[in-house]
Amino acid sequence: MNILDKIIKNKKQEVADSKSKKSVEQLKDSEFFGRETFSLKETIKSKSGIIAEFKRKSPSKGIINAQLSALEVVSEYEKFGASAVSVLTDSEFFGGSFEDVLNVRNHINIPILRKDFMIDEYQFYEAKSIGADVILLIAACLSPKQVSEFTDLAHSLNLEVLLEIHTEEELKHINKNIDFVGINNRNLKDFKVDLQHSVDLKNQLPEGIFSIAESGIYNEDDFKFLKEKGFDGFLMGEYFMRGNKIEDFIANVTM
């Protein structure tokens, strides 16, 4: 079984457990459910374009940084110009939690991407109830029909949608309602990173759609290369979670 299959198997069980503990109606009663959301479509252009991620570990890298507080990290991200923050809510494989999102929601005024593996409508109500603004759909885990239906559901909850693709085949998952297409530089089967592969795929995207380069951006040159190739946004986790300062990074890439 590959890593994505393992994650999805675990996620199905997790969602079933959550549903048995809290109904959608209860999620709708939460403090954040009715709040006005922040739009990444607005901040992607007005700020650095960086979606800076908080994650403690990952399947490809193991433990990255288990000590840091989500609030301290994302506050830095916001202060120094991130367009949005991405917060992992998967606990088993990434060491994240809903608490990480809940603890930061009232302290930052930029969009929060709930980073998880969305496979069930219930998770969209969950995302809304913890104060997320954007959700991720991963083409490798979903059919084009599911992507389309989940996009409509997300929009009905005022959540924006980032669709992640990695192969030419997955271009078929794009529909006209998607807000952003993320191209993962990392192959989730063997974890190899290939920026040129993403650029080649980007050239096949529909005209005018926001494009986000995801994963494996390890230095200023990687960022500058992808920006020069026309990407609008950049999802970066490990680089910042290992202690590299977003302040210095942004200063260097905008010089």
Ligand SMILES: O=C(O)c1ccccc1NCC(=O)[C@H](O)[C@H](O)COP(=O)(O)O
């Ligand atoms: O990164 C992994 O090991 C991974 C494995 C299986 C599914 C998803 C995975 N990563 C999720 C991500 O999207 C990254 O956390 C994100 O793009 C940031 O990547 P990086 O800057 O390389 O930390």
